[in-house]
């Protein structure tokens with residue numbers, strides 16, 4: 096075991112993994128996190144805690160992780176390279192590991208232009224792929240990237256994100272391979288709606304054997320309404336919702352669209368579960384955490400397995 | 410070249426408010442080429458300021474000069490005999506030129522008349538775009554002649570990020586994705602294999618992060 100995290104154990108035991116995510120609040124109230132975490136509890140193997148997503152200032156991811164763990168769920172720390180240079184990144188990694196956080200997701204982060212502080216200075220000292228390499232170096236070689244020896248190496252199950260729907264398509268799998276080469280253990284994909292594009296992506300990834308090197312968790316987000324679908328499709332860079340998906344929702348009366356969205360999400364998880372090379376799902380029910388139980392249960396993925404260290408094969 | 414944009418006239422008027430006798434100094438270098446600080450701009454700025462001050466009942470005496478370059482000592486020296494006859498110099502050269510003049514004329518206040526922009530190119534008449542951040546460690550041979558530090562909004566070394574759509578950067582519809590440009594160009598050059606390699610963390614000490622920089626060429630001293 097590289098980290099001994101629950102997520103790592105579940106995946107190593109060959110079980111279909113489930114993760115979800117919690118966005119920390121825009122304030123210092125711990126109850127907000129604990130309330131969201133209640134909905135997550137028992138439904139997932141680990142829960143991502145986002146790091147100032149869309150560059151909007153929120154409670155720190157590490158603090159959110161500790162609150163999520165306090166409520167009984169294993170946290171997964173998201174870390175972006177937008178706000179911290181390599182000194183701060185290394186230091187926060189050591190701190191997170193010392194506090195028992197075992198899962199990590201290495202990200203670039205949205206440009207600060209999208210948030211409340213577009214005048215902020217951005218850092219991007221290293222990029223997300225180099226962050227993967229940095230963590231792996233610390234974990235496996237017991238040294239800082241500078242070469243200095245660590246007084247206790249951090250333990251992380253190292254994750255990355257991929258977006259199969261960004262451009263240019265032909266570089267998406269090669270870029271995923273770079274993340275594997277840098278040392279990623281698992282990947283969570285951007286929300287998938289276009290299953291055709293995703294299938295093509297997976298074919299390419301499998302040709303390179305990436306599914307054997309990196310555990311692939313397919314990202315899904317239930318759609319609450321046609322409005323949300325159209326908004327995301329138009330406004331969020333790298334989200335691709337094909338017309339037939341939007342139409343299925345649009346064919347429902349307004350008050351039934353949310354239920355339809357959930358039904359479609361469940362269907363999709365079941366399809367993904369049957370796809371070769373998919374090791375789990377990452378369910379991003381954005382500000383809709385209360386539906387996680389219905390979605391994950393509906394997909395037949397409950398209860399979540401309990402895997403002891405001894406049961407895992409590597 | 411180094412590019413820049415004129416400061417708003419109100420801001421300049423506020424800066425020169427305490428003075429009655431100033432020099433407006435342009436430069437025949439980069440700022441002439443990008444038409445922000447050359448001889449012509451000196452004339453236009455000087456007359457605008459004179460008119461504005463006359464209208465306010467506080468006339469302003471201006472000496473108009475344009476130096477070959479404000480960033481070389483030999484071109485600053487000719488100003489020495491008269492610079493102290495004036496209360497301030499309003500320079501419309503780049504930030505380097507303005508500062509160099511300030512260093513050379515210790516008792517004269519220097520006022521910036523432009524906002525210095527970036528190291529860029531003239532994409533077409535009236536439009537300039539950034540190409541180089543002067544980071545001190547060029548990698549253009551690996552990236553198809555397109556700089557990831559400058560052209561990618563996040564200075565990524567392994568782009569494009571998930572925000573790249575249809576060749577456009579997530580930052581703005583007007584910004585091409587630098588990494589899409591790099592990949593297109595690597596493809597055209599049949600050098601896509603350069604993409605598949607992990608790049609070492611960039612050393613930023615040769616950039617501004619290492620502190621103010623200096624180049625010493627022993628062979629020229």
Ligand code: SF4
Nearest residue numbers: 561569570578586587
């Ligand atoms: S979209 Fe392209 S240019 Fe913009 S930040 Fe991402 S990789 Fe860089």
